[in-house]
Amino acid sequence: MPGLGGRMSTVIKAKISRMLDRAEDPGETLDYGYQKQVELLQNVKKGIADVVTSKKRLQMQSSKLEQNIVKLDTQARQALSQGREDLARLALERKTLAQTELQSLDSQVKELEAQQEALTANEQKLRQKIEQFRTKKEVIKAQYSAAEAQVRISEAANGVGEQMADLGLAIQRAEDKTETMRARASAVEELEKAGTFEDLSQLGGGQDDIERQLSELTSGAQVDDELAQMKAELGSGGGDAPALEQGEEKA
Amino acid sequence: MIVRISGEGQFRLPDEDADRLNELDNRAVAAVEQGDETGFGELWSQMLELVASDGNALDEEELTESDVILPPRDITFAEAKGEFSGDGLIPD
Numbered sequence: 485m486p487g488l489g490g491r492m493s494t495v496i497k498a499k500i501s502r503m504l505d506r507a508e509d510p511g512e513t514l515d516y517g518y519q520k521q522v523e524l525l526q527n528v529k530k531g532i533a534d535v536v537t538s539k540k541r542l543q544m545q546s547s548k549l550e551q552n553i554v555k556l557d558t559q560a561r562q563a564l565s566q567g568r569e570d571l572a573r574l575a576l577e578r579k580t581l582a583q584t585e586l587q588s589l590d591s592q593v594k595e596l597e598a599q600q601e602a603l604t605a606n607e608q609k610l611r612q613k614i615e616q617f618r619t620k621k622e623v624i625k626a627q628y629s630a631a632e633a634q635v636r637i638s639e640a641a642n643g644v645g646e647q648m649a650d651l652g653l654a655i656q657r658a659e660d661k662t663e664t665m666r667a668r669a670s671a672v673e674e675l676e677k678a679g680t681f682e683d684l685s686q687l688g689g690g691q692d693d694i695e696r697q698l699s700e701l702t703s704g705a706q707v708d709d710e711l712a713q714m715k716a717e718l719g720s721g722g723g724d725a726p727a728l729e730q731g732e733e734k735a
Numbered sequence: 736m737i738v739r740i741s742g743e744g745q746f747r748l749p750d751e752d753a754d755r756l757n758e759l760d761n762r763a764v765a766a767v768e769q770g771d772e773t774g775f776g777e778l779w780s781q782m783l784e785l786v787a788s789d790g791n792a793l794d795e796e797e798l799t800e801s802d803v804i805l806p807p808r809d810i811t812f813a814e815a816k817g818e819f820s821g822d823g824l825i826p827d
Contacts, residue, residue: 602742608746609795616796643798646739650804654742657807 514621515636517641521614524648528610531655532603538662539596542589545669546623549586553674564714572714576707585669592665599658606651613644737784737793740802740808746790753825756785756803760823767819772812775819783808 556579563571620640624633736751739745748756759782766774776796782805795801806818823824 532796612795613798616798620798639800640798642800646800646804649740650739654807 498578510624511633514625514637517637518614518618518621521641521644521648523618525607525610525614526647528607528651528655531599531652531659532607533660535596535600535603535655535662538659538666538689539593539600541667542593542596542662542669545666545673546593548673549582549589549669551580553586556582560710561714561718564711565718569711573707573711576710576714579710580706589669592661596658596662599654601642603651603658604656606654610644610647610651613647617641617644736803737799737801738790739804740783740786742806742807745793745799745801746786747793748786749807752785752789753802755808756782757823757825759785760819760825763815764778764819764823767812775812776814779810779815791812 556575560572560575624636736748736750738748759823763778
């Protein structure tokens with residue numbers, strides 16, 4: 485017996501052996517087995533479609549992060565032009581965090597794309613095996629006695645079941661991965677939303693948890709560099725600085 | 736002996752390889768129990784190599800159950816803790 489199961493494979497295997505136990509007539513078992521396989525193939529297709537949907541959601545989150553980066557950059561410039569270096573620094577820290585998250589999100593979406601291709605290819609293989617089972621069942625029905633047929637068919641059905649279970653496991657893994665990525669991206673989005681840039685007086689005050697987290701996470705050097713660069717740009721840009729928008733901007 | 740690499744497919748290996756695979760499996764369990772990620776990584780590569788060097792891919796049309804199912808190639812150490820425990824993949 486294979487040592488590795490995975491919950492998914494155990495469930496599907498149990499289903500298949502139950503269905504084999506139930507029927508007494510091998511011919512009936514065969515037809516029912518085939519019908520069940522075709523049904524389960526629909527589940528597999530739905531599973532792959534779910535992975536694609538999750539991937540699309542991640543891509544949407546990625547473009548939201550891109551918008552946030554632009555917005556935070558603008559806010560940093562506005563703050564700096566009003567002489568609020570503390571706020572500018574805060575905005576840049578958040579921008580750095582968003583950029584880091586965007587990079588990892590983009591590379592993971594690419595990885596997911598490759599997985600999706602592999603899943604589709606394996607679904608094709610499974611379809612072939614089910615087709616093979618269909619052919620084989622007719623041969624078995626015609627050639628073997630009931631007892632012999634029962635043995636042969638459970639072997640073949642388990643072979644198909646294993647393939648199906650394995651694909652199910654791969655789909656589940658891909659889904660779990662997208663869930664983790666989505667949760668992380670949402671957390672970063674929340675950070676941006678929680679940023680009280682709409683109420684500057686409030687922001688200037690106490691250090692909250694988010695800020696502390698941010699300073700731990702973001703590289704201070706990068707923020708310093710960007711801040712210096714922004715200062716230089718604003719300095720050379722002449723006196724009339726853009727007015728700070730308060731609470732107007734909401735992506 | 737039929738071995739499946741999860742997510743990839745099935746391979747037919749000479750029966751003599753069972754002992755070798757079982758030995759690697761037991762050592763992988765020991766590595767996981769000791770929290771030895773590097774050691775586990777090496778053993779896991781050896782298991783995959785054994786299948787690659789001695790195994791022949793099964794014809795797509797064969798409908799056979801595997802004797803051993805190896806986890807996905809890119810298994811993480813955290814996932815390995817769930818799979819490589821007790822008797823490991825191959826019951827002793």
